[in-house]
Each structure stands twice: as structure tokens, then as C-alpha cells.
Amino acid sequence: MTSTLSVERETDHTIVPITTLRTVHQHPSGLDADELEAFGKLMDDLRNEIISNRGKADADYIHRVIAVQRRLEVAGRLALFAGVFPPFWVAGAAMLSTAKILENMEIGHNVMHGQWDWMRDPEIHSSTWEWDNVCPSDQWKHSHNEIHHTWTNVIGRDRDVGYGILRIDERQPWSKVALGQPVYAAVLATLFQWGVALHDVEIEEVMKGRKTKADAKAQLAAIAKKGGRQLLKDYVLFPAMAGPFFLPVLVGNLTANVVRNLWTFSIIFCGHFPDGVERFTEEDVVDESRGGWYARQVLGSANIEGSKVFHILSGNLSHQIEHHLFPDLPSNRYGELAPRVRAICEQHGIPYNSRSFSRQFGSVIRRIARRALPG
């Protein structure tokens, strides 16, 4: 059985429509079953190599990041208490922003992926970690680990494609509502943690009758409880402790949360929506092999180049391709895997998308603007 599918393969600068004749089961990478199997085998080998040699140095790394993050958080909050003096406010807000970024990205996101479960430390474990974010960890683990990582960039299945708010792909239906999406994107970026929190409630599924209202209500209650505690901490208790100087503390905490929101939005959108990253249809993943799944992760992800500090602050999601190939390997090892994955991809003719932050983010912005219009 064959079908004709018109696919736009986008390069950095130009959009080149190509029409291919594909069998329904042909993999979007264009590789045949044997080639995919060989590719998958090489990826499995890389994965097994890291699993067999992860050890004390890795454990020391995450312990160190956690210690630094907590010290930054304490120092940032203390400095904000003296926030009536501008230098203290700036230093405090910067330290608290960095602490929240580290907690959500390099620590929380990765711990909840089970990257550190092998240490068998009950305090640094995917089953127990609760992150500094209004989204309850169990809901995040469902929407992110299960849905997004299994169905990466499959339109209609991966709910991270536009987060149900933004039109990312020309194959998503257009309506007038999309015209406002540059504004929606800015609002989503600013309030990103709330967007993430509401994501797993799947309001559209409830409206379609595919999810019960009771389930959604229970999730909303959990978000309200966790969110309430987060708001109480950042906007009532810590400011109140500063007495007459409550306002600088409150504004500092708000700044830190917004900075973290903007940063995580940017990194995450750069991971899947720059030019050159493919999105897939449900037919693309019919009977997908393990090798096929690996190849789709590469096609559907993009890396961001940068310094060591940049990689850590991005939670090593700057190595989005390696993260999607190996979501449960310790994040500190993605950097050494990247050149090896890239070489294997090039060998197999699988495009490997890696550019600077400004280029990736610029193309994401252009895409959001372009898809506001029909086509």
C-alpha cells in the first residue's frame, strides 16, 4: 500500500518543498529496515557503554550540582532581604533565578527522568523528587516522560507540539485564533510553569469527552495545592519575613520565577521547533522499530551549541538529541556522547541539527510568526 505525501523539508534559510513517494511504513529518515537496525544497534552500544561505566564521578557531579543549587538559593534569598540596596537586590535576584533554573533543569527534570535512579539514593530518585515548580511531579512525569518522549513530534500524539496553544506545523489546521499566537507565545513564555502545570490536565481531551471531568478535577486540585504552596512561599512568607522591606523580596522572587520561565521556554522550544527539525504523522510511526524510534528522536530534536556553563544551565537539554535518544542516562554524559552520535548520524545520512542559541531561537520565533498565518 502506498500513499503520496507532500512533505516540506526545511533548511536553515529556505523552504524546499519535496514530494516523495513513500510506502506507509517507510521511515521518515528514508532508511530501510536493515539500515535502521544497524543504526539502532550503534545507539544501543553507546547506551550500554555509559551504563557500564557510570559511577562515583557521576554521583559526585549531581551531588555537587545539588549542593551549589541549594547554596545559591539560600544566598539569593538572604541577599534579597537586603534588597532595598540595589546591588543586593540585583545579586539576590540573579542568584535565586540561577538556583531556580538549576533546580528545574539540570536537577529536577533529569532526576524525574530517572537519570540518577541507579544511585539508589532515595533522596535523589525519580519516584520521590518534587521540583520547585507549580506543576506536580507525577503529572509532569506523565505528560513529559510518557507522552512527549514516546511520541516525540508526532502531530496529534505529542502534546508538546505547540502545547495545544501554538500552531507549529503547517499540517496543523489553521483558524483565525492562530493570528494572535505571537502574543500567546509571549504570555506562555512568561507564565511557562503554569502552562506546564495545566498541560497534563488535557482540557481538550475533556472537551472531546475522552477524559472524565473527575480525573481533570483531581489533577487541578493537585495543581492548586502545589501551586498554592509555591505562591505562599515566594509571595507571602519570604516577603513577610523581610518586614518593612517585603516589596523588594516579593519583586525579587517574582523576577526569579519569570526569568526561570523565560529561560525554560526558550531552551525547550529550541529543542524541537527550530528549522530543520521534522514533525511526524501517526502513519510515520506505524510498526516503528527500536532503530526507527532512535532515528525519529534525532530527526525531531535540535541541539544548541554553547559553553559548559550554558549546557549545565540548560539542564544539558542543549544536547536535546542525546537526551531524546537516551532520556535516562545521566545528563553530565550527554556532552561526551554528542560528537559520537553526530558522527554515526552523518555516517547513516541522518540530519543532525546543532546550531547556536541565537540561530535556533531566531528560527523558532520566525516559525511561530509564520504559522500564525495560513499555510
Add this chain to the structure above:
Amino acid sequence: MFTTVLERTARFGATLSSPLPVDAFARLVDPLWSSTVCRARVTRIMRETPDSASIVLRPGRGWESHQAGQWIAVGVDIDGVRHRRPYSLTSVPVRADGCITITVQAVPDGVVSNFLVHQLQVGEIVHLDPPNGDFTLGSHSSSPLLFITGGSGVTPVMGMLRTLDAADVALDAVHLHYAASPDQAIFADELRRLAVRHSGFGFKFGATGTGPIPPELALTTRRLDALCPDWSARETWICGPAPLLAAAEAIWESAGISDQLHSERFQPSLTATNGTKAGIVQFLDSGVETPGDGIRPLLELAEEAGLSPKHGCRMGICHTCVVRLNSGSVLDLRDGRIQSDEGDFVQICVSAPCGDVSLEL
């Protein structure tokens, strides 16, 4: 009034540190500060024999003092991975310096025991579970006592004898101790000195060599009569390898005084019986699958699959590790008993999968 203030302070602190517990920040100041778990710092390591060492630990807040003869599960990070194993406490329960001691015998291929005996450094932090076990003197401190120990089975008894010694009571006890050779006999010198100081304490040592116990040293009624003529009038505590325990249990039973014999195995005698069957083990709650060979216990399989099931003694005593069986059969490695009813509680530390199994873990 005071407690409500404390509770309120604790609740306030927990909200400030949320979603992390207060401990997460307290340990930045002192790694032993915790209100939820107990950690300890290694303050001294004393070699007892070439293959054993006593480790002095200073526990942080939350340590509940133990009874002599009990054990604790000690958690250590080896090559980045947390391992927990039970070890007997050999110190008196309340030392003046607030420290406790465990004594560890390195066993061949024992990852944790070899690490503790040969690689652990003073200053390292270990994790402690509350003390556990009913191999204690109870109300018998002033009764005539008999102790029979083999190898590192001496460790809980050493804790009891040190405690009796410190209590300054007239000791009426006999201790028969077996080890492979005199230089492998943990605490032999201290026990001999104790016998010199207490006229009511007799210490008798037998070197068994490696391999099966020589017939002339085997525990028999006749040998007991020779070494401790009034043995049947004494409350007896025995700890050591399975054959020693089996011999004692038979003797005490035929004398009709089984209730006077208190026994503890220091290592499980896990022997898979015939009928072992490989299969796939499903840990349902964790969504993890792993192959089982029908010989190794479920707890080990789960740990290798990256899970960290709650557990204690790892030898089928404490029931900390029980989980519900969802489907399939499991084999009790101690006695070959098969459990296969849905909803059965399985002690995963001593049970191997028998074919395909799914567990609520």
C-alpha cells in the same frame, strides 16, 4: 504550649523549604542533621582480624539506642551506588561518647563487606536504619547463660557480653566459639581477657579449619556435657552458620528445652532447590521488567534493575521487604516453599522468581 510552638516552627520551616524537606538545607551545614533519616559519620576503624574490622560511628539526631544483640542496616555509597546491608552492633548501647560500633567480616565476593573492611575511610558518612532484631538478652541478664558462636556469629554476642561487663554484675556465662583458625577468630583476645577478669565467665575456642567441621569438634550432647556440664540449665544464645544452628536445634529439641535456645543466622542459607525456572520478572508499580534466572532473589534483581525496594536484613528475618505477588510463582530459597497465590506477601530478599512473575513493586 511548647510543642505547638515547635510544631508551628517546623511547619513554617517546611513551607519555606518546600517542595524540598528542611533537611535538604540543614545538611548543607551538617550532613548529620536530619529529622527524617539517620546518618552517621565514621570516626574510627579498628582492624580485628585480617578480614574483619570494627567501625565506630557517630550517629546524628534521630538515632534510637539499641539493645545488645540487635543489628542495623547500614547504607553506603560504593562507586556512586547505595548499598544496604545488616551488621551486628558490637558496642554497648549507650557509650559515653554517643558512638556505636558495628563489626564487619569481609566475605568472599561481598561488595559491601569488603568495602567496609578494606576501603572505608574515617570521616565518611553512612546511612542507618533503626536497630532491629529480637536476638537479645531480654529479661535473662542475670540468668546462667550459654553462648555458642561460629565465625562472625560472635558479633551480636560480643555486644551482649560487653553490655553485661559494663553493667558490673556477677557474670555466670559460658561461651563456646568456633572459627576457622585462631588468627581469624574475631574478639578472641578480648574474650580471653574477659574470662580472666570474671571468674564466672568461661571462654572455649575451637579452630575448625576451612571446610566441613572436624567430627571431634562437632556440636553433640557429649561434647556439650564435657565443655559445659550444666548446659541444659542455661539460657542459650547461638549465632553462626546453618549446620551449627541445625545441630543445636536438634539437641535442644531432644532435651525438650527448645524454649531455652535463642538462635540467629548471620547469613541466609540460600540454596535453590530443584525446579528452578528462569522467566521474566515484572515490577508493576515501577513499570520495570528484568529477567530472572530462578536462583537469585527478587530483591537483588530489583536493585540491579535500578529500583531500591525497602528492605532490612536481606536474610528473611525482618519482613521489611515484603511485597504483594500479582501473578506467577516464587520460590523461598531457604526451604524451597512455593508461593503462587495472587495477593500473597513475598519476602523478596529470600525469594527467587519461578518462571514469569509480576509483583506490586
